[in-house]
Structure formats: structure tokens, C-alpha cells
Amino acid sequence: MSDVSIVKCEEYNQEEVDRSLEKLITSLGGIQRFVKEGSKVLLKVNLLFPRAPSSMVTTHPAIVEGVAKLLKKYKCEVFIGDSPAIGSFSGGASAAGFAQVADKIGCKIVDFNKSVRLNNTSGVFKDIEVASEIQDFDAIVNLPKVKTHGQMGLTLGVKNMFGCVVGTKKLYWHLRAGINKDYFAKMLVEIYSGIKPVLTITDGITGMEGNGPQWGRPRKLGVILASSDAVASDLVVAHLVNYAPEKLFTLRAAKEMGIGTARIEDIKFRGEPFSSFDIVDFKKVPLSSLEFKIPSFIFGPLKNTFATRPIVDHLKCTRCKVCIEICPPKVISLRNDKIFMDQRNCIRCFCCQEMCPHGAISIKENWLSRVFG
Known part of the structure; x- marks a missing residue:
């Protein structure tokens, strides 16, 4: 208690x-x-x-x-x-x-x-x-x-x-x-x-x-x-x-x-x-509900199909490279003057989204997750 x-x-x-x-x-x-x-x-x-x-x-x-x-x-x-x-x-x-x-x-x-x-x-x-x-x-x-x-x-x-x-x-x-x-x-x-x-x-x-x-x-x-x-x-x-x-x-x-x-x-x-206390319609961050249903050793290989992922708004992005510096697995790079994310090797920690100083990165839910989750 x-x-x-x-x-x-x-x-x-x-x-x-x-x-x-x-x-x-x-x-x-x-x-x-x-x-x-x-x-x-x-x-x-x-x-x-x-x-x-x-x-x-x-x-x-x-x-x-x-x-x-x-x-x-x-x-x-x-x-x-x-x-x-x-x-x-x-x-x-x-x-x-x-x-x-x-x-x-x-x-x-x-x-x-x-x-x-x-x-x-x-x-x-x-x-x-x-x-x-x-x-x-x-x-x-x-x-x-x-x-x-x-x-x-x-x-x-x-x-x-x-x-x-x-x-x-x-x-x-x-x-x-x-x-x-x-x-x-x-x-x-x-x-x-x-x-x-x-x-x-x-x-x-x-x-x-x-x-x-x-x-x-x-x-x-x-x-x-x-x-x-x-x-x-x-x-x-x-x-x-x-x-x-x-x-x-x-x-x-x-x-x-x-x-x-x-x-x-x-x-x-x-x-x-x-x-x-009556708090209604609190907007949640997208999370794939399948992450709570599938063991991680199975979900890991399927993450590109079902997991939420970070996406870049290139209009907001200033190419400050904070996301590149902060990314733990180092899967973010600058290609053709744009931020590129290697989604296959992304670990979905969302450090990039969390630390972007310009709000240029958000979280997107995969459509398959919405359908089956």
C-alpha cells in the first residue's frame, strides 16, 4: 500500500x-x-x-x-x-x-x-x-x-x-x-x-x-x-x-x-x-500495440513492418546534425544535403526525435500496425 x-x-x-x-x-x-x-x-x-x-x-x-x-x-x-x-x-x-x-x-x-x-x-x-x-x-x-x-x-x-x-x-x-x-x-x-x-x-x-x-x-x-x-x-x-x-x-x-x-x-x-479529476482526450504518442503482444525476440526482426518509426520533416530540418550526433547506433547520416535514416538498423529509441532542436522529427505509426494492432 x-x-x-x-x-x-x-x-x-x-x-x-x-x-x-x-x-x-x-x-x-x-x-x-x-x-x-x-x-x-x-x-x-x-x-x-x-x-x-x-x-x-x-x-x-x-x-x-x-x-x-x-x-x-x-x-x-x-x-x-x-x-x-x-x-x-x-x-x-x-x-x-x-x-x-x-x-x-x-x-x-x-x-x-x-x-x-x-x-x-x-x-x-x-x-x-x-x-x-x-x-x-x-x-x-x-x-x-x-x-x-x-x-x-x-x-x-x-x-x-x-x-x-x-x-x-x-x-x-x-x-x-x-x-x-x-x-x-x-x-x-x-x-x-x-x-x-x-x-x-x-x-x-x-x-x-x-x-x-x-x-x-x-x-x-x-x-x-x-x-x-x-x-x-x-x-x-x-x-x-x-x-x-x-x-x-x-x-x-x-x-x-x-x-x-x-x-x-x-x-x-x-x-x-x-x-x-476529469482529463479527457489526452493525445498519446504513437506506440505499436503489437509491441505489447509479441515477444521482443520475434518483434525485433519485424520492426520495419510493424513498429512506429521516426520521420524527418525536411522543411523544418536545418541540417544541424544533432540527430546524427545523438543517434546511439549511428544509423543517421547526411545524404544529398538531407537527413537520411537507415530504418532497417534503427533501434527505435527515438533519441533523434527527443533531442531535435527544431521539432523536425516526429513518430509515425506503420499502417500494418494500425490494422493488426
Whole structure:
């Protein structure tokens, strides 16, 4: 049984956010339930790409400020950090509004630069490396953003901890997993479980639907959630946006691995009644339903027939070559002054779609998948 607190919050007005966060955390027993007075606390935000808060690509700075103030009241030393795949966190913190929060509230910005082996002796993945800097903190508070995700379906609390893998080292795990999304999801769950954030507070005031996690459409959801169990809070978000939990790879993996609460019936709701939230017609990212029906060793050879795939809008493409640099299997190239994707060897990680700085790559569902899926 896990507690999940859920409250309404319609706007990123700081006063409204502060009131909502106070109500949210109080319903779980107060911030003192999760951190000790005077602790060093890392706020693990989502900085996918250094874009303005209005884009809804990153954790909104109003959420970061509100949580930081709650911790400051408890005499905690607060740090803000993440590790984007491209560039440094400190380099992108101003664009996302995090540096301004740090200056205003008296927090410190943290870059993740060095790696250390995750203490994961009981897990499947013995060689996961995460940022050594996270060892400097007494507690980690996880601050994800509700967004669609081309590979996993949604990026929420569990997925957000992947940002503790330093920079481009994330690409190794995409390459190692290949087409096997269940394998990748299990790795994400083990990273989350190994790091063990004391609290996950999910920014769902305005999320992202459609072609997420960077170029989807902002969608007002009007909700903030909190739980010490990110699997449970992710499950609640899935239900809120009418996403079948069995079609979210991280939830499937967590259930199989026995990590977190994987049944909505086993969640005790705090804050406001779950039934008071009505989110309809949330636009999902295309995912082939056959991926959930066919074992990966069979689905892999059939991926070009049935799997969703990245496609390039050449009118939007500026040939900046970010997709070429970020592609784990190196199957993207420039041919005749156009981006070319070798779909036969593409592993469908959608790193190209996720990191394209111009929104020129989207996800297309194969027509056979629509017919037979």
C-alpha cells in the first residue's frame, strides 16, 4: 500500500503553486516525514533541453521554487541538478528558469560530471553508472514533468531518474537495449530503485501531449501529485490521462520486478478525491500495440513492418546534425544535403526525435500496425 497525494492547481502563479504544494505535502505528513532538518537535498528536475518554461519541456520553475521554499523552512541546504544528454545543466539552467530560482531562494546549481557504479548488487544490471555527485546529498527529491515519450509512452517519476546517468552515457543504454523496450524499462526501474528518491513531486499543472517529450503540445491538466513511491504516482498519472498501465513499459517492468505499487486498488489517496479529476482526450504518442503482444525476440526482426518509426520533416530540418550526433547506433547520416535514416538498423529509441532542436522529427505509426494492432 502506497500513499499518493493529489491536488488541483490550475496555473503557475507562484502563490497558487505554493498553497497547492503546502496542501500536497501536509496531506502526506509534512516535509519532515521525508527529510531531516538541516539536510542537504537535491532537487532532481527535468532539463531535457534548455528551453523556456512556457514550452512545458522542463519542470516548471514555479514548482522548483515552491519545493525549495518548503525545504528552506526546514533549514535544508537545497541544490538543483540534472544531466541533459547535450550540454551541461548549468549552461541550460537560465533558459529553463532554474538559475533564477537558485538566485532568488539561495540554492545551488549542480552539474553531474563524474560517474560511479550504482550499488545494485541485488538487481539484474550490475554495471549501471550514475553521477557520483548524487552521493553528496542526504536526500533526493524527484521533480518530473508529465510528458509523452516516444520510446516509453510517458516520461514521469521513474523515467526522470535516468537523468542521473551522466550526459551522453545514456546513449550506451539505448544501444545496449536495442529494440527491446522492456529491457530498457527494467534498467530505468533499477536506476530509480537504486537511487531511491525520498519523494517524487510530479508537475502536471500543464503537461505535454502528442509529439513529446520536447515538441508535443502543452496540455493543461491542473494537477500536482506527490508520493514516496514514484511507481505509484506514475500509475495514478497513467489513469488520469487514460493510459492503460499495461502499455507503459516502466509500469510493466516495475510490476514484474516487484518494485513499487503496481495496482491502483493498493493506493491510498490523500489530498483531493481522485474522482474529482476529469482529463479527457489526452493525445498519446504513437506506440505499436503489437509491441505489447509479441515477444521482443520475434518483434525485433519485424520492426520495419510493424513498429512506429521516426520521420524527418525536411522543411523544418536545418541540417544541424544533432540527430546524427545523438543517434546511439549511428544509423543517421547526411545524404544529398538531407537527413537520411537507415530504418532497417534503427533501434527505435527515438533519441533523434527527443533531442531535435527544431521539432523536425516526429513518430509515425506503420499502417500494418494500425490494422493488426
